[in-house]
Amino acid sequence: MTDSLEIQEQSERIMKNRVWVSGMILIAMYLALGGNALAGYPHASFSGHPDACASCHRVHTATAGNLIKDPAGTSLCYSCHWGGLGADTDVKNGQYVSTGETDHSWGDPNMPLLGGGFAQVKSTSTTTSHHIMDTAITPPGVNDYQDPGAVITLKCMSCHSAHPDKGYPNQYRLLRVWPNGVAKNDPREVKWNGPWDDATQTTKNNPAREYRAYSDKDWNPDLPGTQIYTMNYGEGMSQWCVSCHTKYLTPKDSSPYDAGDAYGALVRYRHHADTKITNLTDTNSGLAYNLHTDLPLAHVDDPGIPAADRSKMNCVTCHRSHGTDAVMVGEAILSPTTRVSLPTDSTLLRRDNRGVCGNCHTNI
Amino acid sequence: MTQTECIKSVGDGLGRTIFAYTAFVLTMTLVMVMLLSSPVFAADDSPHGHFTSNTDKCKSCHRVHSGSTASLLPEQSITQTCVSCHSNGSGADTGVMQGAYFDAGHPGHSWGVNGGTLVGGGFALVGNSAAVTGSHQLDAAGKPYGTTTGVSYVLTCVSCHTPHEGPNYRLLRRNVADSPTDIRVTSNELDKNYCVTDYGAAPGIQEYTRNYKSGIAAWCTACHAKYMTRGGVFGADVYNAGDMYGSVTRYRHAIDVPITGRADAANGIAYNLTTNLPLQDLTGDGRTADDTITCLTCHQAHGGAAIMHGAAILTSGQRGALPSSGDSTLLRQDDRNVCRDCHNL
Numbered sequence: 001m002t003d004s005l006e007i008q009e010q011s012e013r014i015m016k017n018r019v020w021v022s023g024m025i026l027i028a029m030y031l032a033l034g035g036n037a038l039a040g041y042p043h044a045s046f047s048g049h050p051d052a053c054a055s056c057h058r059v060h061t062a063t064a065g066n067l068i069k070d071p072a073g074t075s076l077c078y079s080c081h082w083g084g085l086g087a088d089t090d091v092k093n094g095q096y097v098s099t100g101e102t103d104h105s106w107g108d109p110n111m112p113l114l115g116g117g118f119a120q121v122k123s124t125s126t127t128t129s130h131h132i133m134d135t136a137i138t139p140p141g142v143n144d145y146q147d148p149g150a151v152i153t154l155k156c157m158s159c160h161s162a163h164p165d166k167g168y169p170n171q172y173r174l175l176r177v178w179p180n181g182v183a184k185n186d187p188r189e190v191k192w193n194g195p196w197d198d199a200t201q202t203t204k205n206n207p208a209r210e211y212r213a214y215s216d217k218d219w220n221p222d223l224p225g226t227q228i229y230t231m232n233y234g235e236g237m238s239q240w241c242v243s244c245h246t247k248y249l250t251p252k253d254s255s256p257y258d259a260g261d262a263y264g265a266l267v268r269y270r271h272h273a274d275t276k277i278t279n280l281t282d283t284n285s286g287l288a289y290n291l292h293t294d295l296p297l298a299h300v301d302d303p304g305i306p307a308a309d310r311s312k313m314n315c316v317t318c319h320r321s322h323g324t325d326a327v328m329v330g331e332a333i334l335s336p337t338t339r340v341s342l343p344t345d346s347t348l349l350r351r352d353n354r355g356v357c358g359n360c361h362t363n364i
Numbered sequence: 365m366t367q368t369e370c371i372k373s374v375g376d377g378l379g380r381t382i383f384a385y386t387a388f389v390l391t392m393t394l395v396m397v398m399l400l401s402s403p404v405f406a407a408d409d410s411p412h413g414h415f416t417s418n419t420d421k422c423k424s425c426h427r428v429h430s431g432s433t434a435s436l437l438p439e440q441s442i443t444q445t446c447v448s449c450h451s452n453g454s455g456a457d458t459g460v461m462q463g464a465y466f467d468a469g470h471p472g473h474s475w476g477v478n479g480g481t482l483v484g485g486g487f488a489l490v491g492n493s494a495a496v497t498g499s500h501q502l503d504a505a506g507k508p509y510g511t512t513t514g515v516s517y518v519l520t521c522v523s524c525h526t527p528h529e530g531p532n533y534r535l536l537r538r539n540v541a542d543s544p545t546d547i548r549v550t551s552n553e554l555d556k557n558y559c560v561t562d563y564g565a566a567p568g569i570q571e572y573t574r575n576y577k578s579g580i581a582a583w584c585t586a587c588h589a590k591y592m593t594r595g596g597v598f599g600a601d602v603y604n605a606g607d608m609y610g611s612v613t614r615y616r617h618a619i620d621v622p623i624t625g626r627a628d629a630a631n632g633i634a635y636n637l638t639t640n641l642p643l644q645d646l647t648g649d650g651r652t653a654d655d656t657i658t659c660l661t662c663h664q665a666h667g668g669a670a671i672m673h674g675a676a677i678l679t680s681g682q683r684g685a686l687p688s689s690g691d692s693t694l695l696r697q698d699d700r701n702v703c704r705d706c707h708n709l
Contacts, residue, residue: 042675046704051676053700059662060510060591061605061686062615069682071612166633178631 042080043174044164055080056162066162073155074133089113089214091156091322094121096215107215114214114232114296116320116348129345130323131159140260140342141245152180152244159321172233179243188243191234193299233298238273238314248315249273261340273315274298277360278308291360293317295350318356319348327352411449413529424449425527442520443502446527458482458558460521460666464492465559480559483575483642485664485694498692499667500524509606509686510590517541517587524665532583533576540586547586549579552648576644576658581619584659591659592619606685620644623706624653637706641696662702663694670695 042052056068056076063071070076080086084097088107094117096107107113112122118130136153152158158179164170165177172192179188242249247257251272256265277291295318297311326346332353334342350356411424425445426436439445449455453466457475463486465476476482481491487499505518517523525535532538533551540547553575585592595601596615604611623637636653641662643655670692676699677689687693696702 050701050704051672051674051699053676053703054678055675057700057703058607059617059703060588061607061609062595063609063612065596065615067615067617071609165631166628166635176631184632 043162044169055086073157077156091115091117092119093117093123094119094125094127094323095123111215113322114320115322116324118323121323121325125325127323127325128327129343129348131321131348139244141247175240179240182243188236188240190236190240192232193234232296233314233316235298235300237298237316241315260342262338274312276309276312278311292362293360295356295359313360318350320350321348324348324350326350326355329353412527412535424455441503442522446521459492460484460486461488462486462492463488463490463496463666475556476559482558482666483560483664484666485668487667490667490669494669496667497669497671497690498687498694500665500694508587510585510588512589536583540583543586545586547579547583549583550577551575552577552645575642576660577648578644578646580644580660581658590614591616594618608682608684619658620656622654622656638708639706641702641705657706662696664696665694668692668694668696670698673699676700
């Protein structure tokens with residue numbers, strides 16, 4: 001009887017030890033594989049013990065406003081967003097890099113970033129145009145009624161907030177909600193869609209940040225796929241861009257405007273933005289027609305909106321936001337007498353020459 | 365009863381009455397004398413002040429003819445003299461080496477939980493268990509971070525505390541770091557409160573938030589002089605902080621400001637912050653909107669056991685002469701959780 005009790009007690013001890021060891025292993029696996037998945041993400045969603053604050057801030061020895069550690073504007077961001085030093089998104093070289101995270105797949109390593117890059121688009125290409133950083137510039141299409149001749153010295157934080165702006169935790173790509181000093185009652189909210197679901201052919205409208213498509217793979221015509229990129233943007237992107245390029249959402253000026261070219265102050269006409277590309281009507285012939293494109297469109301994932309109206313072109317349908325390697329030849333290069341003060345480069349277009357035009361208007 | 369017996373009985377009664385009256389008067393006088401002349405902290409049994417005329421407390425720290433070091437101290441150093449009491453409950457309740465409260469058997473007060481963690485942390489351990497990862501270094505020469513004079517100090521206990529009575533909370537020196545400025549540090553404490561149990565992560569009474577009333581940031585910056593200067597747009601401040609950037613304009617976190625009623629300068633949005641960390645309570649009315657962040661909101665005065673990971677560990681290229689790898693710089697919580705606790709991003 002005594003032996004039996006001892007054996008039972010020993011068995012219980014062994015079982016307790018096994019349970020304890022198993023529990024510790026499970027806890028260790030949780031911590032290693034995902035329990036602290038965003039612990040190193042320095043922009044939001046901090047875990048209980050955030051070390052990431054120290055990525056950018058110094059409380060007592062900062063060298064720039066907002067307690068930033070690095071004295072130069074863009075170099076702080078490049079300290080992570082360049083060469084795989086910390087972030088997956090190498091915005092200087094314009095490519096997605098793998099920094100070894102196993103908890104997410106937000107792009108394809110070595111593929112171009114959707115927004116291109118400031119120095120290169122992929123490491124082998126040379127950027128032919130980019131938003132010029134740390135230099136005072138006048139944005140093309142700058143408004144002539146709000147701040148004539150506005151000069152802006154662009155920095156990363158001219159467009160992006162390091163942390164989500166207050167009240168807008170799900171703003172796409174951490175874009176500033178009030179860029180270029182727009183009025184507080186006119187927030188430029190940019191909505192975005194969750195992951196594309198092959199089964200239902202819809203996006204999972206899930207702004208919980210677990211899905212981010214950073215690389216070109218899914219819209220690149222050389223790599224036909226599900227074009228998830230076209231579903232990235234919801235609404236608001238064009239409204240956001242025209243915070244600086246204020247004229248570009250106006251199809252026809254109400255008063256003459258000097259666009260900086262050879263024609264001076266005239267009423268100007270512009271391509272529509274934030275418009276659907278299907279179920280269109282030719283204003284001259286009255287004929288209905290549809291367009292098709294491989295380029296990225298904004299997609300409103302709302303069953304309440306007719307399917308044909310859910311996808312719309314916007315600014316980033318044709319342009320990359322950071323920089324491009326598109327090459328301009330022939331007529332695509334404006335002559336000096338024509339362009340006057342307009343850019344001489346590829347103006348951030350996604351495709352060579354005017355390939356972005358031909359991609360939609362295929363019958364021309 | 366005869367007359368003689370009657371007179372004797374009355375006399376005995378009168379005698380007892382007189383005796384009882386006399387005893388009462390003497391007792392009350394003695395009580396009055398004790399109440400009026402005994403030290404306030406009589407129950408404290410403290411060697412730091414409120415001495416009686418025939419006190420035995422001098423001998424706790426001094427030897428008139430056989431001192432081992434200056435000020436007639438009995439031990440080989442100031443630190444050793446202090447920790448001869450302030451360690452492991454060997455005299456004082458506050459075991460500053462172990463960072464723990466030891467109820468040394470003093471009846472009549474409750475200034476902490478036996479074994480509880482001291483609010484200031486410890487120099488070797490915190491809570492008598494966790495190893496310190498960053499502390500004020502005792503008996504070692506070093507320059508305070510953020511110094512303006514470049515003067516190197518050898519810190520001892522009496523660099524910060526006076527062993528005898530003073531007007532400042534926690535016996536903090538009035539002229540710390542030999543500053544000519546008399547800096548006053550005041551408290552809201554009604555009774556002493558040495559442990560952190562009341563401000564822990566779990567919501568509670570947070571009595572600790574009432575500890576400091578005013579002056580502690582000014583006091584800390586008597587050594588860490590730069591840390592009260594915000595720099596940048598608040599006034600040019602070119603300074604070599606000892607890191608990789610050399611002499612450049614520096615910016616620092618605001619101190620002695622409320623954490624409510626803030627404004628986002630970039631977007632012009634007003635907002636309020638909240639925190640479980642200790643704040644300075646200027647009006648002594650508990651956790652209210654006018655409470656201010658101070659040095660001890662983020663840091664423990666003696667030493668902390670917070671663990672640094674990832675970016676919280678400055679690389680050798682970044683830190684220069686700043687604290688070495690893994691040093692927690694006395695932060696109250698792991699990594700930069702003290703940042704997140706207010707800036708709940």
